[in-house]
Amino acid sequence: MRRAYFVTGTDTGVGKTFITAGLAGHYATQGHSVGVMKPIETGHEGPGWPEDALKLHHAAQNDDEQDMVVPYIFQPPVSPWAATKMSGRVIDFSAIIQKATDIMARHQITFIEGAGGLAVPIDETLTMADIPRQLQIPLIIVSRSGLGTINHTVLTVEYAKSRGVDVAGIVMNQHSQELMKRDPSCWHNPAIIEKMTNVPIIGVVPTVSALREGPELWTSVGEKIRLG
Ligand SMILES: Nc1ncnc2c1ncn2[C@@H]1O[C@H](COP(=O)(O)OP(=O)(O)O)[C@@H](O)[C@H]1O
Numbered sequence: 001m002r003r004a005y006f007v008t009g010t011d012t013g014v015g016k017t018f019i020t021a022g023l024a025g026h027y028a029t030q031g032h033s034v035g036v037m038k039p040i041e042t043g044h045e046g047p048g049w050p051e052d053a054l055k056l057h058h059a060a061q062n063d064d065e066q067d068m069v070v071p072y073i074f075q076p077p078v079s080p081w082a083a084t085k086m087s088g089r090v091i092d093f094s095a096i097i098q099k100a101t102d103i104m105a106r107h108q109i110t111f112i113e114g115a116g117g118l119a120v121p122i123d124e125t126l127t128m129a130d131i132p133r134q135l136q137i138p139l140i141i142v143s144r145s146g147l148g149t150i151n152h153t154v155l156t157v158e159y160a161k162s163r164g165v166d167v168a169g170i171v172m173n174q175h176s177q178e179l180m181k182r183d184p185s186c187w188h189n190p191a192i193i194e195k196m197t198n199v200p201i202i203g204v205v206p207t208v209s210a211l212r213e214g215p216e217l218w219t220s221v222g223e224k225i226r227l228g
């Protein structure tokens with residue numbers, strides 16, 4: 001059966017690309033056909049692949065074209081809606097949905113990384129949540145381990161529900177021994193978040209500093225996440 005997930009985060013910089021690449025690389029290394037997509041990437045100067053899309057493409061180990069993997073690229077490091085206002089370009093939402101549908105049909109499992117968090121606007125009426133809603137695919141929410149994450153994670157789950165999007169699970173990222181010593185909130189955060197949201201924590205991923213990007217890193221991340 002073909003599967004697909006939309007990976008969002010409680011904020012920008014929480015580790016969406018890191019986790020998405022880990023999952024994609026882990027499945028690809030196991031011999032699955034893996035699709036990836038970053039429908040809109042902002043903050044990219046110059047020609048060629050933007051950073052997030054390239055990391056995902058590298059991890060997925062397929063030969064999908066750049067225009068399929070990352071249909072919209074903008075130079076200013078701002079939300080997609082702001083980027084369209086600054087550039088005068090428009091985003092054709094139906095083209096994103098068509099390309100995502102094609103990628104999902106090509107591969108056994110597909111991971112689509114959003115830009116920023118779930119309420120980030122694409123235009124006056126659409127937000128990131130409308131991509132998984134239209135595709136009818138569930139979310140993986142990447143959140144921080146430490147203090148502040150309960151509020152951010154619960155709000156993200158509530159927003160998903162309000163837009164009619166299912167949440168497959170939450171991945172708590174950047175856990176560490178050092179964090180456990182200086183931030184006792186992280187001992188209790190997973191259980192409290194599960195209780196408050198009724199969404200399973202499907203992985204707790206530590207800060208990995210020793211490994212370079214590649215199969216060893218992807219496997220070490222992918223192995224810590226249980227996808228249904
Ligand atoms: N578990 C982790 N261990 C080590 N570095 C991480 C981990 N998670 C994220 N990072 C690093 O933190 C930075 C932000 O992560 P990134 O995946 O780019 O966030 P996002 O895609 O949500 O903006 C990157 O430099 C990334 O390599």
Ligand SMILES: [Mg+2]
Pocket residue numbers: 016017018052113
């Ligand atoms: Mg990213």
